[in-house]
Amino acid sequence: MKTDKYWMDKAINAAEISALCGGGPFGCAIVKDGRIVAITSNSVTKDNDPTAHAEINAIRMACKNLGTFVLEGCTLYTSCEPCPMCLAACYWAHIDKIFYSGNRDDAAIAGFDDDHIYEEFRLPMEEREIPIERISPEKGSVPFLAWKNNEDRVEY
8 A cells, every 4th residue: 555655755756857847846646545646746837827836737637537626535745835826726626635745934945935925815905915906896796696596506
């Protein structure tokens, strides 16, 4: 039987290969029922996509491979502590458990510092670096009502 350290080694190996081949130094494997359903790395610069973090790429791949948008029963192994975006994606995907190797301090030393994002979350919206302003609040509930009234909707 393969151990958690075995799967973590796979994620770290994907990160190292990516770092050596022009990608970001992050790798991720998703395992279900003792087999890898996704393994990939960060491709932000290769894909010109700021959301193409290893965890996001792996979640997309696992969902495609499993034919579902819910990853219950899956464990995610990532070479580094998930950033706020990736952590939120893990929650949305219903990942059962997350293992990580490097932490946010290790990432910061290499130039990947997410602390400013964590700090932004603590600020009131009007004090955040990127202005956030609500407009047309009277129309904001219209799409939700349409979804709620659609008997064919797919819950998530």
